[in-house]
Amino acid sequence: MNRPYIVCHMLMSIDGKVTGDFLASDACAAACDIYYDINRRLPSNGFICGRVTMEGSFTGGWYPDLSKYAPARHGLDQKMDFIVDDLSGYYAVAFDPKGRLGWKSNRIVDPDGDPGYDDAQIIEVLTERVDERYLGYLESMEIPYIFAGETDIDVLLALKKLKDIIGCETLLLEGGSIINGAFQRENAIDELSLVVAPVVGDKDGKPLFYDSDMSKFELMQVETMHGNVVLKYKIKV
Numbered sequence: 360m361n362r363p364y365i366v367c368h369m370l371m372s373i374d375g376k377v378t379g380d381f382l383a384s385d386a387c388a389a390a391c392d393i394y395y396d397i398n399r400r401l402p403s404n405g406f407i408c409g410r411v412t413m414e415g416s417f418t419g420g421w422y423p424d425l426s427k428y429a430p431a432r433h434g435l436d437q438k439m440d441f442i443v444d445d446l447s448g449y450y451a452v453a454f455d456p457k458g459r460l461g462w463k464s465n466r467i468v469d470p471d472g473d474p475g476y477d478d479a480q481i482i483e484v485l486t487e488r489v490d491e492r493y494l495g496y497l498e499s500m501e502i503p504y505i506f507a508g509e510t511d512i513d514v515l516l517a518l519k520k521l522k523d524i525i526g527c528e529t530l531l532l533e534g535g536s537i538i539n540g541a542f543q544r545e546n547a548i549d550e551l552s553l554v555v556a557p558v559v560g561d562k563d564g565k566p567l568f569y570d571s572d573m574s575k576f577e578l579m580q581v582e583t584m585h586g587n588v589v590l591k592y593k594i595k596v
């Protein structure tokens with residue numbers, strides 16, 4: 360396979376939603392614990408999230424003052440990836456087409472110190488829409504970046520580079536709905552790991568895969584844990 364093996368690991372409601380107030384409800388507390396516990400145990404080279412999820416979970420919307428940064432040493436016109444020497448083998452891969460995430464460190468600082476996230480080395484996946492000064496900022500922070508697409512992220516190109524350049528063999532895809540949908544439409548999800556909480560989401564909740572196409576999966580495992588259901592599926596080829 361010319362890309363990493365992708366396991367989409369998500370917590371969802373009975374009605375298949377992955378966003379909304381239900382996530383913070385009492386009814387979802389045990390499911391959250393199960394979700395994070397499985398996340399810690401799934402073998403991988405790290406996790407991928409969309410820009411919105413990375414912002415909500417880790418950067419909190421902070422953004423650097425780009426006027427302080429010179430454009431990158433190699434210009435946007437050359438679309439050159441920036442890789443550092445000390446690749447750690449465990450990554451937080453941000454699909455951030457326009458370069459909107461502000462990182463204060465080149466490693467994840469998880470608010471709870473969760474070993475499933477904490478200290479993961481950040482990698483930015485960008486498009487050519489990014490401000491060149493943002494590249495200068497990333498380089499000053501020693502944050503590796505790769506280009507994958509002109510205006511939208513080309514998921515398959517990004518994954519090929521994550522395997523060939525960074526050396527990722529397996530990555531967890533951990534939301535949200537939009538990025539999951541982009542992977543699903545490209546048939547780039549090999550396995551699903553789902554924790555279903557005993558709660559129905561509200562009308563504003565987004566589905567597991569936003570804007571999905573039809574694809575078939577084979578059920579591999581079902582477990583119940585404290586009133587929650589844990590499901591494992593493999594893509595049917």
Ligand SMILES: NC(=O)c1ccc[n+]([C@@H]2O[C@H](COP(=O)([O-])OP(=O)(O)OC[C@H]3O[C@@H](n4cnc5c(N)ncnc54)[C@H](OP(=O)(O)O)[C@@H]3O)[C@@H](O)[C@H]2O)c1
Nearest residue numbers: 369370377409410411412454512533534535536537538541
């Ligand atoms: N239940 C769970 O297990 C779980 C897990 C993670 C997150 N969540 C929830 O999910 C919510 C966020 O999900 P979301 O669906 O709104 O956003 P998301 O998938 O986290 O991020 C979407 C953003 O990613 C960027 N992006 C990167 N590649 C893309 C592509 N190929 N196509 C389209 N966009 C691409 C775009 O950023 P730009 O807008 O900058 O272009 C897009 O707006 C949060 O509320 C979070 O709590 C739930």
